[in-house]
Amino acid sequence: MKIGIIGLGLIGGSLGLDLRQRGYQVFGVSRSSQTCEIAKERGVVDEGSVDLAILKETELIYIATPISAIAPTLEKLLPYLAPETIVTDVGSVKEEIVRTCSELWPNFVGGHPMAGNIQQGIEAAQLNLFAQAPYVITPIKTTPIAAQEKVGAIASSLNSKVYYCTPENHDQAVAWISHLPVMISANLIASCIQETDSEVLELAQKIASSGFRDTSRVGGGNVELGVMMARYNRSSLLSCLKQYRANLEQLSDYLETGNWSEITKILQETQQSRPNFTS
């Protein structure tokens, strides 16, 4: 089976490595001919090109570009698609993308392999990046069953944990566990550096340890990705932020009034609930 991948970064490149290992013939497209060369050398693709025409005989195509380029890429791809070709994407936000892309191409299946790495680009591509990681598939009413099943079967063959849900549920869930954490984590760093007493700021920087390191990690990460998340998942993120801010106001009130029993209750509840997300 011939598979296409558009966008040969960490995700697209790692998909290529996995898929070739599983016997698929992989055709890769990148805007950069140098990336195509590296992809061939590294065994990410069988054939690489800057021209979408290379994909015209593929049965399944992954669009692995940044979020903002997914729909525009599909539009440019349309002339090369056979009627039965399935197109899927790897974007971390789904509602808008799935709606737009399904209108452009009925055989479109939204997907979100939730794997990552601090490194980016083709050089960071690695085998088994998706193993044991969630891979969320987000069909809508019009999505052909066969296409969903195909994308799901390949995700399973990568040893991903495959979940199906609506694009809306996906976006709300990732707002809670991924996009809200980025915002509150970034806001922690942004607030700390506003400390006006330079001695306190300097001391804080020196004594910050694992607690600060962990809590601030995702807020000090990839800027473009953070902005994209905010931009494409704005309404879900706003609803999470609203809830979060109301709770933080409540917590501050408890602190202000010395309501230690309520603060104890909250911390007991969070201690008990966290394993439901992490185990």
Added chain:
Amino acid sequence: MKIGIIGLGLIGGSLGLDLRQRGYQVFGVSRSSQTCEIAKERGVVDEGSVDLAILKETELIYIATPISAIAPTLEKLLPYLAPETIVTDVGSVKEEIVRTCSELWPNFVGGHPMAGNIQQGIEAAQLNLFAQAPYVITPIKTTPIAAQEKVGAIASSLNSKVYYCTPENHDQAVAWISHLPVMISANLIASCIQETDSEVLELAQKIASSGFRDTSRVGGGNVELGVMMARYNRSSLLSCLKQYRANLEQLSDYLETGNWSEITKILQETQQSRPNFTS
């Protein structure tokens, strides 16, 4: 030199192991005779007792009890202290403790070895727990120089990174890098579990990965410690929370109005600033 340690948990126990290895004779006091036995067996102390009288010939005493017990412990200790005995503590909040304890005993030096572990108690005590970790010493105007230097010299011998500052600056700095992170992290978990759509909540729990794990870690930790921090560092924590909430409101406004350039600026700034705290 004879050294006393009151409270043989993770911190007190680990101090005992380190100090004995460096040739000090260590006398330990615990409320539990069983803990005293374990401490002797594990080589944490030379002598252990439930009775403070065992400390009457020691030159330096560490109070390694929970925060709320530090001043009451010092009060009970007073009858056994020789005039030149130095008393220090290991509490994670300093202003109130140092003020109260310095009034009780002029030769008191506030200290905060910033090492920890998920495990607690004497069984978790380990050698070199304090190596490479910050050890903040918080003298006030009346603290004798010789006493500060003694506590600092021993902290250095544990290979800690020793810093000196006022109790107020310490408390403000730890509010930023330790206590505020606990509150915003706990508030993340508390908010997520309020999701009313059970399908979304279940999906969120399944797909949460390293980003959520790291951001929620300190908010799902030790409840008693979290409440103590809040209680004893209330005013600094409240000032940090006020700033944090104002910034989060601003960030929400930018998101609401689609001001991506301001969000980009914030994320660029946090990305650039984080290494000042973590490297």
